[in-house]
Each structure stands twice: as structure tokens, then as C-alpha cells.
Amino acid sequence: MAFLTRARLLLILAVLCGFLFVSLLASLYLGPVQLGIDFSEIGSQFWNLLRRQELSQEGVIVFRIRLPRALLAVLVGGGLGLAGASFQALLRNPLADPYILGVSGGSAFTAVLGMIFSFYLGFAVVPLFAFLGALLAIFLVLSVARIGGRMPVLTLLLAGVVVNAFFSALVMLVLSIAPSHHLPSAIFWMMGGLSPKNYWVIGLVGLYYLPGIFILLGMAREFNLFSLGEESAEQLGVNVEKSKLVAFIFASLVTAVGVSVSGLIGFLGLIVPHIIRLIFGPDHRLLLPASFIFGAIFLIWCDFLARMMIAPAELPVGVITALLGGPFFIWLLHKTKEILR
Secondary structure, three states: OOOOOHHHHHHHHHHHHHHHHHHHHHHHHOOOOOOOOOHHHHHHHHHHHHOOOOOOHHHHHHHHHHHHHHHHHHHHHHHHHHHHHHHHHHHOOOOOOOOOOOHHHHHHHHHHHHHHHHHHHOOOOHHHHHHHHHHHHHHHHHHHHOEOOEOOHHHHHHHHHHHHHHHHHHHHHHHHHOOHHHHHHHHHHHOOOOOOOOHHHHHHHHHHHHHHHHHHHOOHHHHHHHOOOHHHHHHOOOOHHHHHHHHHHHHHHHHHHHHHHHOOOOOHHHHHHHHHHHHHOOOHHHHHHHHHHHHHHHHHHHHHHHHHOOOOOOOOHHHHHHHHHHHHHHHHHHHHHHHHO
């Protein structure tokens, strides 16, 4: 693998950004409904959107449905890809996933509660409840994992598994006693989806994402040194415990924001960093930003498949990522076993 120079880094990221731009354009044109609209008309419809004027039927499809959905896919897919790369570096485990440390369980439990309360309150509280549940799970994992001011990786992993299992049991309990009319929406949410959101919701998600994304991208050096072992990283000047805490908190927060607006989209955070690592190598200076960009591209096309496979009906996008991620996980586990022999 060639040495990562600044020029090579910028070239690879520029190419990936080009693929992302093409994927965004394709997501606007491709779908169950064929559009008789050209680029000039898209420009005029976009100007009408900015001036809050009436849109044509094609303009509504592009700018009220497909574009918000594509932008949400960029944020959620990119965030999960980046969080997956960060967790794999933090845990030094190639099978780590953004949902492995309890975030998914906490979000699912409070999201189901939010669905029940929203029925009585008359407004949607599911994203807020899901985010608060993720924060609760993060707090519990940190409380359990810390031993004498330190946070051993094995203890962190076990704490996440236990917290996730506990919240999953609570989800089953709530679903078993909740009124039956809540079950379809709860199950659909837990399968993950990218239902169109308002632009202000997407902007709010992006605003919450920014601190976590920049902090995780800035930890590339620490993650590279983590691969040498904690003792070696500490001898090379890394404050290991502080770095682990910061990485865990912000990777979990990025995951929590994504889960709060899209439900549980599994395997993406496992697949994307490995594909980037296989193609470009393990250097986190490239792996982290490339995982974000490729995660966005990957989820855009998974969402396209979810919309088209049984059109005009729609599959949850989490079903597509699971269908792709399951075989990949089995292959990855097989390769890991071969390495350990």
C-alpha cells in the first residue's frame, strides 16, 4: 500500500466526494415515479423553493421528498460509517459496530415509549425520546465500565453488551403489554427507515453532528497509535484514558443522533470501514473521512433499493443493509478466524 501523502489523501477524498455528488443527483432523478424534468427546470423549482413559492408536481417530488431523504441518508450513513471506524479503532476489534455498546438498546426502548406517548399527546416525540434513551445508555455504560478511573476495553465492551441486552428485554416487555395498534410502527422503526423530514430537522441533525464529526476526525493520530497497543500509545505521548473516553462519548453521540431520526440501521457501521480499509489501507487520517463519505454513498443507494424493490410499496432501509451486511459479516468472521489460526 502506497504511503499516504497529503496529495494522495486529498485526491482520494475528492474522488469519493465526486461519487457522492453523482449519487445525490441520481437519487433525485431515480425512483418509482419517472420525472419529466430537466436541469434548467430543477434550477427554477429550487429558486421557487427558496422564495417559498408554489412548486410543480415534479418539484414537490424532488425538493419535498427525494432531496430531504437523500440529505438525511448522507448525514445518517456518514455518521454511522465514521462511528463504526472510531469504535473499531477504540476497541481494536474489526467486528465492532456503532450499536455494540448499548446505544441501540437504549434508543429502541425509549422510542417505543415515545410512540405510545405520542398517541396520547398528539405530537411526535419519538426522535427526542430515542435520543434521550441513547444518552441514558451511554451514561450507564460509562458508569459500569469505569474501574478506578480507568476504562478497560474489555470491560467497556462487556458493559455495552449487558446494557444493550437489558434494554432489549425492556423493549420486549413494553411491546408485550402495549396496545396492539402500536406494534406495527414500533417494529417498522426498529427496522430503520429514512422517511422524509423537514429541512429544519435535517439542519438540526447536521448541527448536532458537527462537534462529534470534527472531534473524531481530529483523533486520527490517536487511533493510529491505539493499533500499536495502549502501552505503546501511552509511551508515545497519548493520554490513553482521556482519548478513549472522548472517542466513546462522541462516537456514541453521533450514533445516537442518527438513531433518533432513522431508527436502527444495522451493519452499515461494520461494512463501510472495512471496505475502505481493504481498498485504501488502515491509516485513520484517510479511513475516518473516507468512511464518512462512503457511508453516505452506501446508504443513498441502499435507500434507492429499498424504494424500488417492491415499488410502489417500500422496504425499511435497515432490511437492505442487513441483507448486505449479514453475508459480509460471515465472510469477515471467516477471515478473522483464518488470521487467528
